[in-house]
Amino acid sequence: MKALILVGGFGTRLRPLTLSVPKPLVEFANKPMILHQIEALKAVGVNEVVLAINYQPEVMLNFLKDFETNLGIKITCSQETEPLGTAGPLALARDKLIDDSGEPFFVLNSDVISEYPFEQMIKFHKAHGGEASIMVTKVDEPSKYGVVVTEESTGKVEKFVEKPKLFVGNKINAGIYLLNPAVLDRIELRPTSIEKEVFPKIAAEGKLFAMVLPGFWMDIGQPRDYITGLRLYLDSLRKKSSSKLAIGPHVVGNVLVHESAQIGEGCLIGPDVAIGPGCVVESGVRLSHCTVMRGVRIKKHACISSSIIGWHSTVGQWARVENMTILGEDVHVCDEIYSNGGVVLPHKEIKSSILKPEIVM
Amino acid sequence: MKALILVGGFGTRLRPLTLSVPKPLVDFANKPMILHQIEALKAVGVTEVVLAINYQPEVMLNFLKEFEKKLDIKIICSQETEPLGTAGPLALARDKLIDGSGETFFVLNSDVISEYPLKEMVEFHRGHGGEASIMVTKVDEPSKYGVVVMEGTTGEVEKFVEKPKIFVGNKINAGIYLLNPSVLNRIELRPTSIEKEVFPNIAAEKKLYAMVLPGFWMDIGQPKDYITGLRLYLDFLRKQSSSKLASGSHIIGNVLVDESAEVGDGCLIGPDVAIGPGCIIESGVRLSRCTVMRGVRIKKHACISSSIIGWHSTVGRWARVENMTILGEDVHLGDEVYSNGGVVLPHKEIKSSILKPEIVM
Numbered sequence: 121m122k123a124l125i126l127v128g129g130f131g132t133r134l135r136p137l138t139l140s141v142p143k144p145l146v147e148f149a150n151k152p153m154i155l156h157q158i159e160a161l162k163a164v165g166v167n168e169v170v171l172a173i174n175y176q177p178e179v180m181l182n183f184l185k186d187f188e189t190n191l192g193i194k195i196t197c198s199q200e201t202e203p204l205g206t207a208g209p210l211a212l213a214r215d216k217l218i219d220d221s222g223e224p225f226f227v228l229n230s231d232v233i234s235e236y237p238f239e240q241m242i243k244f245h246k247a248h249g250g251e252a253s254i255m256v257t258k259v260d261e262p263s264k265y266g267v268v269v270t271e272e273s274t275g276k277v278e279k280f281v282e283k284p285k286l287f288v289g290n291k292i293n294a295g296i297y298l299l300n301p302a303v304l305d306r307i308e309l310r311p312t313s314i315e316k317e318v319f320p321k322i323a324a325e326g327k328l329f330a331m332v333l334p335g336f337w338m339d340i341g342q343p344r345d346y347i348t349g350l351r352l353y354l355d356s357l358r359k360k361s362s363s364k365l366a367i368g369p370h371v372v373g374n375v376l377v378h379e380s381a382q383i384g385e386g387c388l389i390g391p392d393v394a395i396g397p398g399c400v401v402e403s404g405v406r407l408s409h410c411t412v413m414r415g416v417r418i419k420k421h422a423c424i425s426s427s428i429i430g431w432h433s434t435v436g437q438w439a440r441v442e443n444m445t446i447l448g449e450d451v452h453v454c455d456e457i458y459s460n461g462g463v464v465l466p467h468k469e470i471k472s473s474i475l476k477p478e479i480v481m
Numbered sequence: 482m483k484a485l486i487l488v489g490g491f492g493t494r495l496r497p498l499t500l501s502v503p504k505p506l507v508d509f510a511n512k513p514m515i516l517h518q519i520e521a522l523k524a525v526g527v528t529e530v531v532l533a534i535n536y537q538p539e540v541m542l543n544f545l546k547e548f549e550k551k552l553d554i555k556i557i558c559s560q561e562t563e564p565l566g567t568a569g570p571l572a573l574a575r576d577k578l579i580d581g582s583g584e585t586f587f588v589l590n591s592d593v594i595s596e597y598p599l600k601e602m603v604e605f606h607r608g609h610g611g612e613a614s615i616m617v618t619k620v621d622e623p624s625k626y627g628v629v630v631m632e633g634t635t636g637e638v639e640k641f642v643e644k645p646k647i648f649v650g651n652k653i654n655a656g657i658y659l660l661n662p663s664v665l666n667r668i669e670l671r672p673t674s675i676e677k678e679v680f681p682n683i684a685a686e687k688k689l690y691a692m693v694l695p696g697f698w699m700d701i702g703q704p705k706d707y708i709t710g711l712r713l714y715l716d717f718l719r720k721q722s723s724s725k726l727a728s729g730s731h732i733i734g735n736v737l738v739d740e741s742a743e744v745g746d747g748c749l750i751g752p753d754v755a756i757g758p759g760c761i762i763e764s765g766v767r768l769s770r771c772t773v774m775r776g777v778r779i780k781k782h783a784c785i786s787s788s789i790i791g792w793h794s795t796v797g798r799w800a801r802v803e804n805m806t807i808l809g810e811d812v813h814l815g816d817e818v819y820s821n822g823g824v825v826l827p828h829k830e831i832k833s834s835i836l837k838p839e840i841v842m
Contacts, residue, residue: 175828
């Protein structure tokens, strides 16, 4: 079975992290974002994944070779020479997605994390016998999104309404699709939107069905949602395989610590923290609602909340880091510094406090 | 004869331009910064240039192969594994700089532009018979810099004073040195400052002499000085070989236009403008005190001053761009947008005005 992951472009919303690596390789819960999806696809029997990208394929390809070997799955890139939107890439990758088996293929949006209930989606798809299935997820403020209006009992999609002014429903497109090869005949090789051009046509013929995504969902393509997404993900991990989470008197709530990380004495870690490989968290450190990437050193008595600390950075003694501070790769925050929402580009040293949210270049 | 150019690190002050290429390859007056220096060195008989770098050697090496061929000069990289300061790199490159001939070698700071009177410097060095010569340049506010105090007639250096509080002189280190090989015996392979540790020792032995740099000088490592530097450089070009500058009824002052650029009707260009290869300036455009990099399109009726427009960007119709706006690579400013000092990272689209100086990521 095959799958396509819409990786897309520059990942500007996740800067400064994406100034160091392409977005799919930014780690989430100590694992590259795209690996979460590839593993879930592998688990449901997908043996070939196509990545639709339009930026930095060389960097991706090196990493992908590693994954291919480790996971025993074939991974290829389909490179757009011009941005093709959310449907065009499927046309571009047509030959890679169709073989003669007539099997449906998955399409995923690369920024999405969820429990990936792919087996249930396959059953749902077989049962309704339509041409395409999409996952939808419930949100509190549907007026900000594209709402999918469905028939209650069958899930048949009636229509899509972009940013509706009156309430028409609260389910939005979760960015996970299962499509019959026939869908590819509807897509031309040009910039095309799957939500605005392709799906409405399939829905009009009564052949598009929506399944409500069980469990959590988040688009982690920007820092605020990345941090919320970690909370949801660790929650889900707690329910499924809590042995992966850290335990001990220094741990509060859900915390993920890589086995090669070191944590000093007198720390208080959590809730909702991920600490990556090779990290050194010195004694007396307080961490909450944050991600600490590979190779970071947090010095004594520092206090970090609601922030992301990029690879190989250091946070100084007694430093206070909070309110969506994002440190890029190799950023060094000096002792006793305060950062209130500083967003710091790679290879910088911060010697004076950042009192209000701002970008430091 | 040999030379070392201190290229150094990340070029963060010249971001967002240096997010796309390493700093030595950022174009200045339509030529990579480092090429200005390498050409001046070649002209005085240097046959081998060593670049002391600690970041992105791979990107540099590809470009350098081209320069090597075109200029028929040998260019090699000496890569620091840790930042070695302003003198350490000389120790690291020792074997590349000494060949047993006993000849002196040049050392240049990569951010500096000037007229490079290197022949005069060679004669000055022979004349005094000392161990090292440095170029100094006159500035208005010496208290911001390291001042070189020298003897009036001979140029023999008495001492260096960092950021002097009382007036001791107005000549500062211009970042251009001519050194005897014996200087290398004074430098250990560790992070070292040439101004604070090495030169003062040589001066104490009365073997260091300073020559006042004739003509202009600028450290163009940050955008404001880059723009001032262009004015000084084009002024110099006017005096030397004004045929290189553009002429015509649509030109004011000193303007450099690459032969492959197109300028439409009714434009008014200048003073102090450089337009790079493949640029398209549509009709009715006003440009002053700005640099337009390779492949940029400026649409009709736009007005740009005191700004830098990065490679392959576009500026929309009737857009107004001023006050140190720096657009990175592939930035697209919409029609009628106003940018007052916006600093925009690569691969962005700007659809609404930037009313006060800020970074857009």
